[in-house]
Amino acid sequence: MSAESVRPMTPVDKASDRPAFKQIADDLRRQIDSGARSAGDRIPSETQLMATYVVARMTVRQALAVLKAEGLLVAEHGRGVFVRDRPVVRRVASDRFSRHHREQGQAAFIAEAEGVGAPSVDQLEVGYEKPTSEVRGCLRLAGRERVLARRRRYLLDGQPVELAASYVPAALAKGTAIEERHTGPGGLYARLEESGHVLGEFTEEVTARMPTPEERQRLLLPEGTPVLTVRRIAFDTRGVPVEMTDTIKAAPNYVLEYRFPAK
Incomplete structure (x- = not known):
């Protein structure tokens, strides 16, 4: 299964007190931590994530910004957003x-x-x-x-x-x-x-x-x-x-x- 075909383990709960962008960030983080998305894997495009989570573009961008700030994702100009390689x-x-x-x-x-x-x-x-x-x-x-x-x-x-x-x-x-x-x-x-x-x-x-x-x-x-x-x-x-x-x-x-x- 390709990285872009991975589906969220928990759909966005519209009734939850936790903002949708944080739920999306939680889900993508779980995928990275579990190995479902590995270092170097490309994260689906904003349009694909919008369709997957049924949210607006700004919500997707907020979720990706959270994971970039945590050092889990890195954006490469003209190529997309990728899981960051972190040799420890x-x-x-x-x-x-x-x-x-x-x-x-x-x-x-x-x-x-x-x-x-x-x-x-x-x-x-x-x-x-x-x-x-x-x-x-x-x-x-x-x-x-x-x-x-x-x-x-x-x-x-x-x-x-x-x-x-x-x-x-x-x-x-x-x-x-x-x-x-x-x-x-x-x-x-x-x-x-x-x-x-x-x-x-x-x-x-x-x-x-x-x-x-x-x-x-x-x-x-x-x-x-x-x-x-x-x-x-x-x-x-x-x-x-x-x-x-x-x-x-x-x-x-x-x-x-x-x-x-x-x-």
Whole structure:
């Protein structure tokens, strides 16, 4: 059965207190959640939905707008409305920075994406700069100390899912592969440890918010889609902060999993 032949599981109840457009959105959402409509399937045209649910065009448009805002549907100009593909990265916080990943040549995002899709990086920028007051405070830098900043966008199967900006004190980055566009097997953390800064601890702060216009554009987010922000600081075994990263994650693409002992 083609996606466009799928019929609603519950007809619109004209006597219900729930608006018709929300009933239609509920029905289409159920179809997506159940797998009756899969990623990439084309949603029937407005005219077809009007006939299926026996409602006006504006009601159909309101229903589709709800699902677009939820990130379930995406409109492609000249082609129609489709079920959005949402590869999900399960980010296991207690494991993603484990040394065994670095020893196997895997940076954190590569370890996270294993088994989910093909990870890649684009829009990569590397250079020295004056740190903001926030970065300076997190890294405990003196007033004139500079940082090496690494900014990149992460893709999964070609779809943007995360923006990241990492900062390393200039004194630690100078003359190392951290200055290069490609830091080598194991990523930035492997290079820090090779230079004698063995990692001992990480701290993270996670928040949620709506994206800025630039973030929405770079992550190709549908209107109304939130992002997760994660600020991570890496400390060496002496308790000295050696790196800080701010990441902005497309919320529908991530499950954040935390494991810790019940002490």
